């Protein structure tokens with residue numbers, strides 16, 4: 001691998017040398033005091049991230065528990081739904097992208113489902129959400145930052161609707177928590193989930209959940225898959241362990257990565273992510289490119305990843321463009337599912353420097369030039385630099 005390789009995919013994101021080194025330390029038992037100390041450090045730092053992800057540094061939740069799982073956030077999403085609607089029940093999943101659809105697919109296995117759907121990349125209709133959620137609704141699921149489209153969905157507005165009907169509100173904050181604002185109590189969130197390899201900038205393989213006291217009371221562990229029994233996970237977490245063998249090296253990497261977030265402080269981290277995503281967006285607009293997601297009054301563009309429509313002529317042979325980016329030692333993502341060949345996506349999650357953001361913009365401009373697209377690379381670099389000043 002080239003020494004200057006730059007990973008700009010929306011996860012996994014680059015990890016620090018200290019995180020890498022921690023994973024090669026000698027192995028210990030997952031039932032040892034050494035491991036319990038690692039779990040506790042990760043849990044304490046996660047408590048901070050889950051409850052103080054605010055621009056003003058205020059606290060937004062107090063009575064919940066942070067859990068860490070072997071397994072990525074899809075498992076945490078399934079655990080939340082399965083523990084809440086084990087013996088049937090009604091789930092309203094909100095779908096306007098691939099990860100909203102994932103929640104719906106999970107819910108289909110456990111409950112009766114009344115989904116509210118919008119075209120991927122478009123905003124959800126809050127009136128339709130209000131119509132779908134009623135007093136029989138057990139769980140409402142939604143994705144805060146839809147990674148497949150780059151749209152930041154209105155969790156607060158949906159949380160109010162869920163609370164009016166006493167429905168448990170489960171939110172996927174996989175590409176927002178640790179990089180953007182996330183206000184658990186203010187938004188009536190009962191369960192929040194995130195992945196290690198996104199804004200937490202830890203190695204892939206673990207995920208985390210914050211479950212409020214109210215959610216914990218609603219969990220029925222026996223109705224969930226054996227491995228995902230949240231009552232059991234909660235019991236073991238009291239002694240800083242997992243029910244089954246923990247992925248020891250991954251937990252070590254996670255602990256260091258999340259402690260780094262606490263050191264930076266969420267207000268500064270949120271500001272930095274917002275500035276860097278503006279630099280990407282403004283840079284690409286100045287090149288003459290267009291945003292893929294369409295925002296309305298209720299939605300924002302993501303502050304952690306940027307999704308841009310490929311120009312029509314590039315869509316005829318998108319591989320040539322992506323190859324030209326890769327040849328320059330930079331890794332970016334295309335569109336997922338039916339959006340393949342239609343868009344490209346870059347992440348600013350974790351701890352990228354201003355220089356790395358600029359390199360991303362420059363590389364993408366050069367790749368477009370190489371494939372003959374009509375873009376103004378220099379205008380893009382100048383606009384991004386201006387945002388990063």
Ligand SMILES: Cc1ncc(COP(=O)(O)O)c(C=O)c1O
Pocket residue numbers: 010011072073074075099143145146147148172174175195
């Ligand atoms: C919004 C969102 N939810 C959930 C996931 C979970 O995916 P995985 O379990 O593959 O890590 C991802 C990963 O990209 C995501 O972006």
